[in-house]
Amino acid sequence: MKRRWQLFWIIEIALTMVLGYQIVTNPASWIGVASGLIALVIGIKGHFWRTFWLLLGGVLLAVGIFINPMIWVILFVGLVGALFGLSGKHGRRLPWQQKHYAAVHVVAPTTKGGTTTRHPWFGDETIGSSTYEWDDINITVAAGDTIIDLGNTLLPQGDATIVVRKGIGKTRILVPVGVGVMVDHSALAGTLSVDGAECGLHNQTVRQYSDDYDTAKRRVHILTNVLIGDLEVLSV
Known part of the structure; x- marks a missing residue:
């Protein structure tokens, strides 16, 4: 079981690195991520329209990340790992x-x-x-x-x-x-x-x-x- 979890984390890290490459090589993606981070910083440190900046930053950051297909692969692998973990913890068997x-x-x-x-x-x-x-x-x-x-x-x-x-x-x-x-x-x-x-x-x-x-x-x-x-x- 320990070896399977090690393999799971290696796969997730490798997929995350691929996601990072997709972000920096896709202009729409890195512009969205950068704009989102800037908006979040303004919302956290600023005192005017704080909710607006936080919401705008979250939306831009999410769009910048989720337009890359690799994020869906990462989420799918994570979901499978979570199901395996929960089934072993509670003694239940998945299909x-x-x-x-x-x-x-x-x-x-x-x-x-x-x-x-x-x-x-x-x-x-x-x-x-x-x-x-x-x-x-x-x-x-x-x-x-x-x-x-x-x-x-x-x-x-x-x-x-x-x-x-x-x-x-x-x-x-x-x-x-x-x-x-x-x-x-x-x-x-x-x-x-x-x-x-x-x-x-x-x-x-x-x-x-x-x-x-x-x-x-x-x-x-x-x-x-x-x-x-x-x-x-x-x-x-």
Whole structure:
């Protein structure tokens, strides 16, 4: 959590520097900011029309700042950070913090006519609730925590594939013991943990293989791409 807040403040400071550059390079913006500051100084130190000067200064300063598109990005990032902070403080979960559980359950086999699956942007989801044999998993999530449990399915001999694309959030994949694992994980910021061995990523791609990958009869390829988030692969 501390590292996430450090990343948040680094992003905010960088965006603020970009905002400052936009202000000084935009004549309308810096004239509005300078005029607003002058009016505020007159209102604070002056004794005539004080309310007028303070109001005029506030309006000019706000206009000079808010005509720059970067201020809206700063406010949006700040709002997201505030929501995360409030949710952790009061023990509440925001929509993108809700966990969805992906597991395949055994039912009667069906004919192979092709399928179309709709995934939610946020919230809970169960993948493979109406299939008998294994189907490769390919999901895209805007934000949220994801759990994929392979313990309730029959992995075919040979290679199986899991593809996860995500904006923000943690992904946890439970793999049965004896299944060979190849992990190809890319992240802007986050950590990768494979059976307890953890490493940090900063705009990096890491590929790891389990010790029994070459000899295992069943293998799973895990391909994940996230902006900010952790990936944990655990043998159970």
